[in-house]
Amino acid sequence: xxxxxxxxxxxxxxxxxxxxxxxxxxxxxxxxxxxxxxxxxxxxxxxxxxxxxxxxxxxxxxxxxxxxxxxxxxxxxxxxxxxxxxxxxxxxxxxxxxxxxxxxxxxxxxxxxxxxxxxxxxxxxxxxxxxxxxxxxxxxxxxxxxxxxxxxxxxxxxxxxxxxxxxxxxxxxxxxxxxxxxxxxxxxxxxxxxxxxxxxxxxxxxxxxxxxxxxxxxxxxxxxxxxxxxxxxxxxxxxxxxxxxxxxxxxxxxxxxxxxxxxxxxxxxxxxxxxxxxxxxxxxxxxxxxxxxxxxxxxxxxxxxxxxxxxxxxxxxxxxxxx
Amino acid sequence: xxxxxxxxxxxxxxxxxxxxxxxxxxxxxxxxxxxxxxxxxxxxxxxxxxxxxxxxxxxxxxxxxxxxxxxxxxxxxxxxxxxxxxxxxxxxxxxxxxxxxxxxxxxxxxxxxxxxxxxxxxxxxxxxxxxxxxxxxxxxxxxxxxxxxxxxxxxxxxxxxxxxxxxxxxxxxxxxxxxxxxxxxxxxxxxxxxxxxxxxxxxxxxxxxxxxxxxxxxxxxxxxxxxxxxxxxxxxxxxxxxxxxxxxxxxxxxxxxxxxxxxxxxxxxxxxx
Amino acid sequence: xxxxxxxxxxxxxxxxxxxxxxxxxxxxxxxxxxxxxxxxxxxxxxxxxxxxxxxxxxxxxxxxxxxxxxxxxxxxxxxxxxxxxxxxxxxxxxxxxxxxxxxxxxxxxxxxxxxxxxxxxxxxxxxxxxxxxxxxxxxxxxxxxxxxxxxxxxxxxxxxxxxxxxxxxxxxxxxxxxxxxxxxxxxxxxxxxxxxxxxxxxxxxxxxxxxxxxxxxxxxxxxxxxxxxxxxxxxxxxxxxxxxxxxxxxxxxxxxxxxxx
Numbered sequence: 001x002x003x004x005x006x007x008x009x010x011x012x013x014x015x016x017x018x019x020x021x022x023x024x025x026x027x028x029x030x031x032x033x034x035x036x037x038x039x040x041x042x043x044x045x046x047x048x049x050x051x052x053x054x055x056x057x058x059x060x061x062x063x064x065x066x067x068x069x070x071x072x073x074x075x076x077x078x079x080x081x082x083x084x085x086x087x088x089x090x091x092x093x094x095x096x097x098x099x100x101x102x103x104x105x106x107x108x109x110x111x112x113x114x115x116x117x118x119x120x121x122x123x124x125x126x127x128x129x130x131x132x133x134x135x136x137x138x139x140x141x142x143x144x145x146x147x148x149x150x151x152x153x154x155x156x157x158x159x160x161x162x163x164x165x166x167x168x169x170x171x172x173x174x175x176x177x178x179x180x181x182x183x184x185x186x187x188x189x190x191x192x193x194x195x196x197x198x199x200x201x202x203x204x205x206x207x208x209x210x211x212x213x214x215x216x217x218x219x220x221x222x223x224x225x226x227x228x229x230x231x232x233x234x235x236x237x238x239x240x241x242x243x244x245x246x247x248x249x250x251x252x253x254x255x256x257x258x259x260x261x262x263x264x265x266x267x268x269x270x271x272x273x274x275x276x277x278x279x280x281x282x283x284x285x286x287x288x289x290x291x292x293x294x295x296x297x298x299x300x301x302x303x304x305x306x307x308x309x310x311x312x313x314x315x316x317x318x319x320x321x322x323x
Numbered sequence: 324x325x326x327x328x329x330x331x332x333x334x335x336x337x338x339x340x341x342x343x344x345x346x347x348x349x350x351x352x353x354x355x356x357x358x359x360x361x362x363x364x365x366x367x368x369x370x371x372x373x374x375x376x377x378x379x380x381x382x383x384x385x386x387x388x389x390x391x392x393x394x395x396x397x398x399x400x401x402x403x404x405x406x407x408x409x410x411x412x413x414x415x416x417x418x419x420x421x422x423x424x425x426x427x428x429x430x431x432x433x434x435x436x437x438x439x440x441x442x443x444x445x446x447x448x449x450x451x452x453x454x455x456x457x458x459x460x461x462x463x464x465x466x467x468x469x470x471x472x473x474x475x476x477x478x479x480x481x482x483x484x485x486x487x488x489x490x491x492x493x494x495x496x497x498x499x500x501x502x503x504x505x506x507x508x509x510x511x512x513x514x515x516x517x518x519x520x521x522x523x524x525x526x527x528x529x530x531x532x533x534x535x536x537x538x539x540x541x542x543x544x545x546x547x548x549x550x551x552x553x554x555x556x557x558x559x560x561x562x563x564x565x566x567x568x569x570x571x572x573x574x575x576x577x578x579x580x581x582x583x584x585x586x587x588x589x590x591x592x593x594x595x596x
Numbered sequence: 597x598x599x600x601x602x603x604x605x606x607x608x609x610x611x612x613x614x615x616x617x618x619x620x621x622x623x624x625x626x627x628x629x630x631x632x633x634x635x636x637x638x639x640x641x642x643x644x645x646x647x648x649x650x651x652x653x654x655x656x657x658x659x660x661x662x663x664x665x666x667x668x669x670x671x672x673x674x675x676x677x678x679x680x681x682x683x684x685x686x687x688x689x690x691x692x693x694x695x696x697x698x699x700x701x702x703x704x705x706x707x708x709x710x711x712x713x714x715x716x717x718x719x720x721x722x723x724x725x726x727x728x729x730x731x732x733x734x735x736x737x738x739x740x741x742x743x744x745x746x747x748x749x750x751x752x753x754x755x756x757x758x759x760x761x762x763x764x765x766x767x768x769x770x771x772x773x774x775x776x777x778x779x780x781x782x783x784x785x786x787x788x789x790x791x792x793x794x795x796x797x798x799x800x801x802x803x804x805x806x807x808x809x810x811x812x813x814x815x816x817x818x819x820x821x822x823x824x825x826x827x828x829x830x831x832x833x834x835x836x837x838x839x840x841x842x843x844x845x846x847x848x849x850x851x852x853x854x855x856x857x
Contacts, residue, residue: 035781036752149647178646178808179852205781208853249786251815258818262638264793267786267815273751485701486711489762492659493715494688496681507705
């Protein structure tokens with residue numbers, strides 16, 4: 001229901017998001033993985049028409065067949081919350097501390113559907129139950145600071161679901177939460193996506209959570225989509241050198257083994273660091289840090305090509321291996 | 324990051340530059356000697372010689388206003404500087420030591436707030452005699468609690484930041500931390516407060532001089548000009564208008580400048596991430 | 597075997613909360629309850645817990661930012677809470693801290709060379725700190741010319757390196773890392789963890805590593821202390837605990853973190 005074709009977002013001529021092409025259908029659960037500067041948050045904002053004003057956009061976005069590339073702010077407002085909704089990272093910052101949470105969730109219903117306050121609060125109650133908030137009647141009347149981190153995140157999810165969107169974008173929804181709470185929130189999102197036949201885009205730098213929540217995964221680096229495929233496949237047998245490096249750098253459960261001399265083994269790292277936006281190589285963004293770099297990597301951009309069914313990666317090594 | 328300066332800052336800066344520039348200029352040049360009496364030429368109409376005319380003693384109005392600007396600016400500047408320095412030091416002390424010292428300093432500040440400013444000035448004048456320097460003292464005194472409060476509040480926030488904890492971990496004394504880390508980081512808030520207090524100080528000086536507690540003749544100030552012109556309201560109303568307008572311009576200018584500075588500094592600090 | 601670098605015995609810290617009603621005495625929150633542990637030179641002790649476990653309070657007690665209500669901390673036999681202020685400031689050169697937030701731990705208004713040299717200045721050491729600052733920068737993988745730059749010119753990972761440089765410039769014996777890598781990307785985190793291990797080998801540092809991330813703790817800690825709501829629920833060798841936890845809470849942490857990858 002959402003289709004992107006060659007979406008590019010530039011700031012002062014430097015592309016922070018390049019040629020993103022993607023289609024999401026109801027029921028899809030897509031994970032977007034990347035580190036700082038990967039463009040994943042910008043990508044999410046573009047899907048909501050909330051890219052910063054300074055961003056120069058090109059390419060196209062179609063929501064439910066409607067071309068949104070030339071849409072005005074009011075066109076987007078009609079889409080937001082009703083077709084596409086977003087859950088943000090910091091539950092405390094996203095909730096008005098001076099408002100009872102029930103009112104916060106009821107308000108979009110009153111605005112978008114014109115129903116009465118009572119009816120909206122009744123819907124909010126139903127949503128609270130759906131997202132698993134305990135003692136929902138009492139919670140409706142509480143303020144954000146009276147809730148725990150996990151409960152606040154559930155409130156934000158309820159808020160996002162209020163108008164029954166077809167696509168829910170969750171941007172780092174579990175980063176600010178404890179591991180056990182994060183687990184429950186992740187499972188909640190998956191359950192909701194399945195029950196409501198809703199598409200879910202789960203953005204996170206935490207590979208474990210993404211693995212649990214999604215059936216397809218997209219890896220981003222420096223504004224490019226570098227690899228895509230079924231979640232388990234990509235995480236078990238990565239193709240792109242960046243994905244490989246990222247997985248290798250994860251702290252292993254190999255408990256701090258000291259060898260005969262008392263030395264510990266080091267974690268695998270990706271050498272160097274992400275260059276600032278204007279200094280990213282014009283070809284493959286990962287050039288300069290890649291172990292298997294070829295001569296043309298820095299200057300020629302590899303296209304995202306299929307390696308096998310459902311799996312694609314943007315890497316010149318694929319061409320070399322194929323030929 | 325867009326670098327458009329807020330309008331109130333630009334407007335304020337222009338007005339302040341105007342007033343301060345005039346005051347500075349008056350040190351080296353005025354159209355006429357402001358103290359020169361010219362009784363036969365009293366209440367003259369504005370002309371090419373006397374641009375705004377003359378007052379009840381034949382003195383050039385423009386020159387008087389310029390000389391008045393000098394005193395008003397000087398009093399405001401010195402008073403706020405003195406009061407500000409003492410206030411900020413007290414605020415930093417209170418924040419650094421905390422505990423009963425902080426409470427004591429803040430209660431003293433509350434006392435200072437509760438005491439009517441004008442009353443204090445009058446008391447001071449009664450004891451020391453009316454003069455411009457006593458006006459400075461009175462206004463400086465009133466500024467102390469204001470700056471103490473602002474400094475303490477801002478300082479308390481900076482103390483919680485990690486880089487201050489790191490300085491403590493490094494073994495820095497509270498004095499050194501206050502000097503090296505706290506003070507530079509609260510300067511923005513203090514400067515904003517200071518520009519606003521300039522405006523208030525100009526008004527305060529005008530009030531004191533109007534009451535005869537500030538500038539004594541032949542020293543001129545806008546307040547005193549107002550006071551003298553008061554009795555002549557029906558004879559020459561313009562003599563009340565001119566100093567009044569000057570006061571309004573200066574107060575407005577500093578006020579806008581302070582507002583503009585606040586707009587500039589606050590969002591930047593947040594955006595620093 | 598030499599005496600432990602850091603010893604904590606029965607550390608307890610309580611906070612009084614605001615009164616709920618006029619008729620009851622104010623409730624007391626025990627942030628840290630009877631914590632006991634020790635660290636030797638060249639070893640890393642991990643403190644693991646979720647939010648509200650008291651691990652940050654523990655860090656503050658060890659760093660002598662707060663005084664325990666019960667128990668004591670001994671650093672090389674000396675208690676930082678009972679010595680005079682002046683002696684404490686000298687002692688502090690021996691134990692340093694790296695904070696979680698790479699954006700808040702450096703004074704934005706100071707060049708990083710100045711910030712790194714701060715622990716050297718603290719005891720009024722005269723003389724030019726440039727040599728030591730340059731050395732510290734090289735040790736953390738940065739360039740000596742970086743000393744003239746400001747924090748905002750660096751990335752998060754680089755700022756943590758700068759924070760580490762500041763922490764080691766006095767050649768301390770103990771490093772307290774409070775969620776030092778939690779705010780970093782995975783690949784940057786790996787680099788910083790490797791750096792910490794390198795420095796430990798080079799300088800013989802003892803490291804107190806506080807984190808909520810079990811996987812990270814597992815990869816660099818020799819010993820482990822698991823905290824829940826202020827209490828120590830398990831402690832011992834990291835390998836033993838993580839392979840076979842004896843406490844159900846530890847097991848639940850492992851379950852929550854050890855998702856199949």
